[in-house]
Amino acid sequence: MARSAAMLNAAIYDAESSYQLRWKGKITSEAYIHAEKYAGILEGPDEEERVIGRTAYNILLKLYGKNQTQFLDAKFRERFGTEPTEFDILDVTVVNKMVTQMMDARNGDGSDDDRVYAGTFEPGAWRPTSYPDMPDPSCAQHSQAVTPYWGLVKPFALTSGSQFRPDTPGLYGTYEKLLASDAYKAQVEAARSAGADKPTAKTPVVNRTATQEAAAWFWANDLDGTYKPPGQLLQATRDIATVRGLNTYQNARLFALVSIALADAGIAVRDVKYLTAIDLWRPVSAIREGGLDPEWKPLLKNQKGVNVTPCFPAWASGHATFGAAWAGILQRYFDNDAIAFDLTTDEPQSPVKKRHFESFSSAARDDAYSRVWLGVHFPWDAEDGIKLGDQVAGYVFTTKLRRL
Known part of the structure; x- marks a missing residue:
């Protein structure tokens, strides 16, 4: 998209x-x-x-x-x-x-590269997230991992998908060192507490507010039939451009900048997910197969009410990267972050269809952490996605469609 x-x-x-x-x-x-x-x-x-x-x-x-x-x-x-x-x-x-x-x-x-993912079941490594009590036939084997080679697609502005590749958690080098670190254990506990669907015997407390849960669903757009993260952000661009009264030429430039940044954000985050030393497993795998709680489920569900997790590695967050790339372009285009606006969603499970934000960066951060509250990401997935997306936006804005 x-x-x-x-x-x-x-x-x-x-x-x-x-x-x-x-x-x-x-x-x-x-x-x-x-x-x-x-x-x-x-x-x-x-x-x-x-x-x-x-x-x-x-x-x-x-x-x-x-x-x-x-x-x-x-x-x-x-x-x-x-x-x-x-x-x-x-x-x-x-x-x-x-x-x-x-x-x-x-x-x-390279967008037609249809090679499939060949993964392992080494602890820490991404694996399918279909379990007997949360069956997901679309994610039952490694080969179903989505777009594993998209990080090699030719970017629209970046020099390569790896141009702004972040360090963590890849800096640990191996899954064994990663899983032994205190930082990783803290990440798992944060995801376990904030992203659980409901309390269990071993996870008796869900540390998530009603506002955070609403945000989790507002930004979701995971399922077919929604306009997915790029579509939601393009709709947001349209709403903001309309309120700001841009003319046709101004609109054309803004939409091109946003779209180029989103496209390169998608390439850059797929590079991180698949083409680094760490293809990080999702919270549901870390919590269940790490022996912490065999009953734990993420908040995210499909429309049949079955708990699911996106079928690709956790680090870094695609939503966070897309959101920050979008916000980074809007900040630079208007030379101002503190512009208030409303955003909408077509996520059918969202309890609210419109939310108000006071800045582009606050919307991007809300988008990023919504994935932790939805139970499908760790906090560092959100943070590294925010950083990556803004770096992509900065590069796009300073190298493409420049003012004459």
Whole structure:
């Protein structure tokens, strides 16, 4: 999702920049790939919207046309009142060039690597999280681990997925040293206490407030049918941009920056999860198989009420990395962190659908620690994700779409 959004919004930004060059005489920030000062004698009706809309449609058609052509066609008609297949001179002069340059840039980027994960059952190492009392057929064997080689995908801005790779808990070097450390034991106890679904004989107290539990579900978006973390953050970007009154060109740049940062955050965090010395097991494995509590379950459940855990290693947190990358771009774009705003969720199990925040960083931190309260992450997963995401945002903002 994050890769698709980056391709979509970066192509839209270059298309909008092309329009600005043709009819406004200049652009105020550099193109992502290339802005075309295309041919034209007079500006056509709704030309800016046509350039953007037809670029968006054709990128999405390339990405999802195999199964979603009818859906995309219907959305185009709803938005523009015309058929996307109708001839439009803008396809020839600019749109096809924007689409082609983006598809060419991402061709062979490694996103189609379908190799499966070959893990071990060494204590501390990630393993499937399906148990008899919490069955999850989608995570019953190592080979079902999700996108184990995504950390090798070509980034949109970073030099590599490992550019900002954090140290902990990888600094311990081996699972044996990690599990013997006091820091690890404290992490497990924090996750055990804050993330339990309910008290058990060996975990009699759940140390989580009602507000924290609401946050856990508000940010979840783990299940199919939700818009997942990238979608929630793009919706948040839309809400904030609307309130701030950004114009079309400003919007195009903001969405491109956010989307590029989210895409690279996804690559960077997958590098940490799979391509370091420590592919850390989830709290449910640490607590159960570490002998602390064989009945412990995370708060996270699927819509059938079965407790589940995402099917990939814990460290670092993807939600935390995405959230911090998003917040880092918004802080830098508006040159201000202390901007109040509301966020929404489409998580069906969330008790609240809207929450208020006083800053971008506070929302990112809430997002990060929601995963601890949901029982699927350790605190250092959240902290390292926050740091990683902000580093990604800083690099994206200072190297791409820079002010001219």
